Amino acid sequence: MRDELQKRVVKGPDGVEFEVEPLKDYYCEAPPAEHPPAYLKIVEDLFNWARSQSLWILGFGTGCGAIEMRPLMTPRFDAYRYGVQWRPTPRQSNLFIISGYLSVKTLKRVIRSYEQMQNPKYVVGLGSCTINGGMYWDSYNTIKRLDDYLPVDLYIAGCMPRPEALLAGFETLKHIIREGKAEGANLYARNFDWYKANQKKVIHDWDMPDYNW
Amino acid sequence: MALYTPDRSQYPAALPDGSLEFDLASGKYLKLWQGPQHPGITGNMSLELTVCGDEIVHARTHVGYLHRGFEKLMERRTFIQCFPIVCRICVPEPDFNEYCYAQAVEELAGIEAPERARWIRTLILEMGRINSYMMYLGGQAGSLGQAVIGQWTTYGRDLMLDRFEELTGARIYHMFILPGGVRDGLPDGFETRMEETLREIERIMADVEDVMFHNAVFKTRTVGQGIIRPEWIEDYGVTGPNARAAGVVKDVRKDQPYLVYPELDFEPVSGTDSDVFTRADVRRRDVHVSIDLVRQILARMPKDGPLMAKVPNVLHWKIPKGETYVRGECSRGEYGYYLVTDGSGYPRRVNVRGPSYTHAMALLEKMIVGVNIADVAGLMVSLHTYPPEIER
C-alpha cells in the first residue's frame, strides 16, 4: 500500500494531533497537491490580475443567499461589468460562494464540488451562518463554522448580505487575489487531513450518489 | 405531431411488486442526476432521473439539502423568538410565513391585529406575490434559454424590493409582520413611489407578454407540455396557480377570505389547459391582479390607527393549550401553519405546509415520466416550487 494511504497521525493547523485512515476517511482517490505560484513574479502578478478580473462563480445555490445572486447578475447591479459571472460547472469555476448555512447533506456536495474546482480557487462565506452558525446555531443539521471544512478567503456580514455587500466583497477579494494572498486551494491541500477529519466528524454517511457532476 | 413515439410496452419491465426494473448494465438506461449543483434546478434540491434515450422513464426527487429543522428549532424558541426565523422557511416569498405564524399565534392567544395592521399585512403579501411571480417568470423563460426575461423581471423585482426596504427595513427577510400587528406604518410618500414602481412593473410585464408569451418558440416549447391531469389535483393536493391553470378555480383569498381580502375587488385568475404555458399565463395575469390589489389597498387603507394589538410582555408570553391551522394563498398555492400550543411559553409543535411539498415531490415525480430531458427544467420551474419550504 502506498505510504499516503497508510493509517497515521497528523497535526492540524490548530496544533491538535489526530489519526487518519485515508482509505476510510477520504472519498477521493488522491489527495490534492499543492501547486506553487509561477516562478516569475511578474508572470504571477499578471496571472493574479487576470484571476481577479475573471471571477467565475460556481452556480450552486447552497442556501438562502442564492436569492441575491439573481439581482447581482441582472440590470440593477450587473456584476458582469466587474468581471464576475457564474458558471454551471465546478470545473470551470474559480469562486465558490457559500451562500449561508450549510446542512450536513449539502456540505458533502459542497466538498465534492470544491474538490472538483481547479487551483487556484476561492471561497467566500456569505452571512452569519458561515461565520458562527447564524440563527441556526442550535440546529442539528447545519454546520457552524465554515472554516473548519473549507479554507475561506472572505466573509461578508449580513443575513442576507445585499448585492451591494457582495460587490464590496468582490472588490476586497480582487484585492486579496492581486496581492497573491488567496491561496486557499494550497492551504486545503496542505492541511488536507485536518479538513478531512473535520468533515468526517459531521458527515456520517460518506457514500456519495453516483453524481455526474 | 411527434416525430417518434417510443414503444413503452416492452420496457421498462415491471417487477412483481409494481416497481420498475432498470437494468443499468444493459446500457439501455442511464442514471442522470440533476442537482443539487445544477442551474436548471430551482434551488438546492436534486432529481435522480432514469432516462432511456432522451426520455425520462423514472424520477425521484431528493430534498433535504436545505433542512435546518425549523419545526424543531421553534419548539425551543419563545413565541416572539420564532417570529424572526419563520421567514427563512421560504426565501423568495417570506412574508407568508410571517403572516401565517402571526395569525396562528394571535388566534390561539385570543388577540386580534388592529385594522390598519391588517391592511398593511395584505399590502405586504401582495407585494411579495408580485415579487415571487416576477422571479418565476424570469426562471421559466430562463429554463428554456430565454435569458432576457429574467433580466427584466429581476429588475422589476429589485424595484419592488426597494419599496420593501423602505417599508419594512429589509430587502429579503422583512421581519415586519409580527404576532400582534406590524412594526410600523407606511413611510411618507410611499404611495407615490409605489405607484411609480407599479407602472414600471406594468411596462415590464407588457414587454414580457410581447417577448415571452407572444413567442413562437416559447409556445412550441410549452403548449401541451407538462399537463396536470384532473385526477392528480386531489391525489397530490395541488393548489394555487397549478390547480387554477387546470380549471380548479380555488383561491383561498376568495374562498376563505382572510385579512382584508373580503373588502377588495378581484377575481381569481384561471386557465383550462393545465400545461406549462397556461400555468405561466395564469401567473402573468395574476401579477396584474396583484398590482391592482396593491393600488386598491393603498387607496383605501386607513392612514391612522394602532399598528399593534396589546401584547403581553413578549419575554414571558404564554399561550393556552390549543391548536389551529392558518392558511393563505401564496404565489405557489396554499401556504399553511399548523400550530399546537400546550400552555407554555413555547410552541408545542409547528408544522409548515408549503405548497412545494406536494408539488415538487409526489406530483413532479409523477409528471416527469415520459418527458424529454430538455423539458425537465422547464417543467419543474412551471410548478413553481421552492425547496426550502419542502424540508424546512
Place this chain on the structure above:
Amino acid sequence: MDFDWMKIPYALLTLFIVVNYGMLQNALIAKIGARVGRRRGIPIWQNYADLIKNYSIRSSITHGVMYYLGPVFRLSGGVGLLLFVPSLYGSEMFSNLSFAGDLILALYFIFFGTLGMALGAAESGHPYAAIGITRGLQQVSAAELPMALAVFSVALQYQTLSVTEIVAAQQGGFQNWTLFTNPLAVAAAMLSFLGSMMRPPFDVVLAPQEIPIGPPTEYHSSYLALMQTNRAIFPIAKIVIYMNLFFGGATIWPEFFLKVFLIYMVSVLVGVVHPRFRVEQSIRWFLVWAVPIGILSIVLV
C-alpha cells in the same frame, strides 16, 4: 501551382488579427445582448482576462488523449476554416491559403470542430457532455443540409468551387452580391447560419439550465482557454465564408470587420430574444423551412 512560403506568415498575421477582433467582437456582442437586458455588460477587454485566467489555472485533470485532442481539433477546425478561405479579396497578404477547391474543404472544416469535440467530450465521461454532443451532432447535421444546398446553389451559379472566384464574381457593386443574385440560396444559408451559431433558439447543445453547458462541461483551465480562443476564431471564420459567398467578400479590413459584425448580428438579433428549441424541434424546423428553400434555390439556378 507554386506554393508561396510567404503565405504562411501572412496567414498567421490574419490569424492574429482575427483572434483579437474575435475577442473584442464577442465582448461587444455580449454588451449588446446585455443592453437588451437593460444592463451594461462586460468590459470590452473581459475576454482577455478570462483567457489569461484560464491559462493561469495551475491544476488540470485529464480524462485521456481524446479529451486532450478535443479542444485541439476544435481549434484546428476553426483555424483551418479561417486559413483556407481568403479573408480579404484581392489582398496578397490576406488571401491566406485559399485554393481552387477550398469551398469543399471549408464545408468540411465547419464539421471538423464538432466532430473533434464529440470525441473529446465523449472521453470526458460526463453524461451531460454525451447528451450535449449527441444533440450537437444531430443539430449540426440538420443545419448543414440547407447550408450545403445553398453552397451547391452558389457553386452552380458561379460555376466554381473556389471561394476567391466566387468573391471575384460579386465585385463591382452590391447589386452583384449573391444576396441579390440568388436570394433564396442566401435565405437558406442564413437559416442554417442561425442554427450553427450556438445561439437561441438553437443552443440546446449547451443549454446550461438542463445539461450544464453540455459538451465542454468537463473542460477547464488550458483546455477551456483553447476552446475560448476557438470561440473567437470559429464564428468569424464561418462568417467569412458567408461573407465571401453571399455578401461580396471584403477588400479592406474595415469592410471585413463591418460585414462580419453585421452578419454576426443576424444571429444575435434572433438569439437574444428567444428561448431555445428542443433538438428534434430544431431539426424539424430546418427540414420544414430551410431545406425546401435551399432545394428551391438549386432548382431555380
Place this chain on the structure above:
Amino acid sequence: MSLKDVLSPFTAWKYVFRDPVTIENPLRDRPGAARYRGFHKNDPELCIGCGTCETICQNGAIDMVPAPGRDPRQGDSALRPRIDYGRCCWCALCVDVCMTKSLSMSNEYIWVDRDPDAFRFTPGIDSKRWDSAELGYHRPEHHRLVPEHRPHMGELEPEERIGSFAEIVDGYTVEQARAEADRCVSCGLCIATCPAHMDIPNYIAAIRDGDYRHGLELLYRTNPFSEICGRVCTHKCETVCAAGHTGEPVAIRWLKRHIVDQVPYEQYRDVLAPPAPATGRTVAVVGAGPAGLTAAFDLARLGHAVTVYEALDKPGGMTRWGIPEYRLPYDIIDRDVDVIRSMGVDLRCGQRIGGDVTLGQLRDGHDAVVLALGLQMGRATRIPGSDHPDVRKAVDLLRQATAGEDFGTPQQAVVIGGGNVAMDIARTLARLQKQAFGTVRVTVTALEDFAHFLADPDEIKESFEEGVVILDARGPQAVVIEDGEVAGLKTWKVKSIFDEQGRFAPSYDETDEMIHPGSMVVEAIGQMTDTALLGEDLTEKLAWNRGRLQVDAKGRTSEPWLWAAGDMVRGPDVVSAVADGHRVAAGIHAALTGKEDQA
C-alpha cells in the same frame, strides 16, 4: 401561433437604444433606507446594561460584557451588549425590546473581512464607521414589546378615605398582579439597589407562574418584613427599574405585597424551614423594630437563643409608631412579628432598657447585644416660638395617634417639612380634623420646591386629594403667638437651599412673607435617636460619627460585644433597617461560631 408570435419578440431590441438601468456605483449610490436594519448602534450613556437584548435574542448573538472604563453603579450594570455577527439575523428584536431605547440600527450594511473572528463588536464602545449614521432602524414610538403602563390599582376615593384610617390602596387583584409582573424583564438591576438585595426578578416570576408559596419563600430569604415592606417600602428598586426608562417602573412594592396577600397566613410557617438546632449561644436585641427583629429572626433561625427587649408595649418600632394606619394597618405588623416570634424569638415588650434591666446586665447575660433603637426623637427647627407647647414634633404626635391618645386635634394646623413624615402627620391630622370637625385645614410648608420634593409623588398627590394644602419653597421663620396661643407660622420664600459649596444654608426672599394661620405647628424636619440608655460611661467609650454610633461593615461598634443596626446607624428607611438586621446577624453569627476571619 400567428405572425405576431414570430415578430413580437423582436420588440425587445428597443432597449438597445435606451440607457441601461444599472446603478453606476452600487457601493456609493445605495444608502440603506431610512428604516433599514443595518449594523447596530448603541448609546453607551443611555444603555444600562440590563441584558434584555441578550434575553430576547433567539440567535444567542449577544453577550453582555464589561465596558472598559465603566464601573457598575445603581441602575447600571456597566455591561454593554457585544454582538456576534456570526449569529445575528438583523431581526431588530433587541432594538424593539431595548428598555432605554439606547440600542438602534444604522443603515450601513457592508462589512467584509477575511478574519471570521472580526465580526464581533460592542456597539458604541468599539468605534465603527456607522456610529454617526443618522438613518437606520429605531424603535417606532408606538411599537412596544413590553407594556409600558402599570395596571390601575383600586383605591379608596379621597372623600371616603379622609373620614377614617382605613387602608387606602386595595392591593392588586390576581389579574392585575400578573399583568404587572408580566412587565418585568427579569434583568435584576434592582437587586443591587435594594438594600436587602431581595431576589426581585424571581419573586416576580413566581407571581407570573402563580406560585405564591415559592414567592413567599423567596421573600423570606431576604426579608422577614414582607408584609410591611410590601406596603411602605421606600422602593428604591423602582427608581432603577429598567422599565422606568421608557415607561412606568414595575410596581415592585405592590407585587411584593401581592404575594403576601395571596398566601394564606396559616401557611407562612410551612414555607419556612424550621430553625437550626440550638447552638447554646444567646443574643439580646434592644428594640423590636425592623432592624432588631430581622436580626433576631436570622439569629434564631441559625439556632441562637434571642431575646428582644422593646420599651413600648407593642413591637414594630417606627413602622408601628411612626407610620399612620391608613398606610400600614397595625394587624399587618402583627402578622410579620408573629412569624418572627414563631422562630423562637423571645419578644419582651414594655421592657425599657436602662430601667429594670440595664445594658450592662444584657452584656453579662448574653454573648452579644444588638442595639436597634430607631429614630424616635423629632428634630427641632429652633425658630422663635418653637418652644411653645403647641409646637409639636411629628414623631410624637404620630406615636400618640397610634396609641390612640388624644393630643388635642387642632382646628387648623401648620406642618413644617416636606418629607414623608410631614405628609404622614399632615394626613393624620387631616383625618382627625375630619372626624372631629368635618373639615380639613392643614397647611404643609416645605423648604424644597415641588421639583425637588422629598416626599413620594404619590403622597403629595393623595394629600392634595384629601384637602391638605402644600406650599413649596417656604422657609419657616417664626411661630406666630398671639395671647400665648399659637396663631400660625411665618414663612419666607426660599431662594435657594444650599450654598455654592453644597452646604445647607438656605437663603430667603424676605419680601415674600406669608403667615399660615393655625393653632398648632408641627415640626417634621427629621428625627434622631434617644441614646440615653447607653449611660455616660459607654457613650464615652464608644466611637461616634456625626452624632451616630460608629459601626464597622458588619454592624459591630467599637465595643466587641455591642452591635448596632437599623435607623440609628443607617438613617430612616424600613428596608435598609431590614438589610442592616441581616448584616448584623451575619456578623454576630460569624463571631459566635468563630468563623469571623473566614467570613
Place this chain on the structure above:
Amino acid sequence: MRALLDSLKSLYPLDDIVLQRPDLAFATVPAAQVRGLLHHLKEREGFTHLVLLTAVDWLEDGMFQLTYLLHDRARARDLGLRTLIRRDRATMDGIHDLWPTAATYQRELKEMFGIDFPGSPGVDDPFVLEGWTDLPPYRRDFDTKDFSERNFNHREGRVTHDPAAHMKRHLYPDEA
C-alpha cells in the same frame, strides 16, 4: 360544520371536538377508525383535499398525536382529525392509497418521528436526513441544542455576564 360533526358523531366515536373557527374543527378518533373515517369524508362529505398529515409528540403522556387535516374545497371548510398512538409502538396504517401524496408525509414522519407506516412506498428511504444515527429529531426527547454543541464546533471566545451577578460581584461582594 356543526351538522357535519353531529352526523359524524353518530357514525364514528369522535371525541374532544373543538370548533376552532366556523370553518375549522378538530376531533379525536381512535386509530382503528381513522382510515374508515377518512374514506367516508373523502367519498361522501367532499373532503377531497389532504392538506397535511403530521404528528405531535406528547412525550409526557407517552403518545404521538397524528393530525390529518382535510379540506372540503366546495364548502371551504377544514376538519382536523387527531388520533393518538403509543410512542413505544409507533405504527400506523398508511393512507397513501387514498391520497398518493400521503406517502411523502408518511416518509417524513418515519424519518423525523420514527412513526412507521408499513407498506407505504419508500417509507424507509431517507428523506431529508443523510447518515442520521441519533434519535428521530422531531421527537421531544431529542435535544437539538445539545446535539449541536456536541457535534459541531462553535467559534470560541464568547463570554457573557449576568447583570445582577456582575453587579453583586462589584457592588456588594460580601453580602448575602
